[in-house]
Amino acid sequence: MSRPLRADAQRNRAKILAAAEQVFAEGGPDASTEEVARRAGVATGTVFRHFPTKADLLQALLKELLAQVTADAAELAAADPRTGLFEFFTRLVRRTAANRTVVGLLAVPLSGPITSLADVVGLLLTRAQESGAVRPEIRRDEILALLESACQGALSGAWSDDLRDRTLAIIFTGVRAE
Structure with a gap:
């Protein structure tokens, strides 16, 4: 111990x-x-x-970043239900791009860390649907798949800020109720 x-x-x-x-x-x-x-x-x-080792430092950093992302999601879940899911999505993709070296060096598949966020993403989705901001037929697994895909794109390093923002706008248009 x-x-x-x-x-x-x-x-x-x-x-x-x-x-x-x-x-x-x-x-x-x-x-x-x-x-x-x-x-x-x-x-x-x-x-x-x-x-x-450097790997130990990077693993601890990834764990810390994941804890920050989870706390951020919980904070957003308690805020405006119409914008929380979209804000979380945007922040996570930006944070992934900013920390792509850490994730890349560890060769961590995104599905693990993102799946660990599944409950809070589900809460954000439910609140957004109840507020009328997101179409009711959208499922949590679909949102997680979109989130993982957007984060993977951000990890590639080929995305400019403009491409990231336009990609997120397309995703958001697809899930919005309006």
Whole structure:
């Protein structure tokens, strides 16, 4: 059984993950853990005590990003039901594009992380349908498939911001009740 981290160790871990998100987004797969340490304001050894390998750091970063996305979805589910699903979709595709290096380096199939969001996506869908914003015949598995496809496109690196926005507009037109 592992002991909980001390408060200073928790702060260092959080700083390392925040720095890693920036460093890998900017520097791609060749970004160094030394740069992560520098930006986090910690020694390189501190990074390696928390994350013995770059793969460990990337896996922890992906887990952190997934937790943030889940929290974001839950927040949107409690907000305006007419816009929550669409806002979540947009944010997730943008976040995927910004963090494509992390996902790509881990060779993580998107179906795993997106499926773990299935319940909150289902809640967003139900609320959108009850508000009249989304067609009633649209199913959760269809929304998850569209979300996975859009995120996969964002991962490719070939999508410009304009193409991403136009693609999302097409998806949204297809599911809107209006």
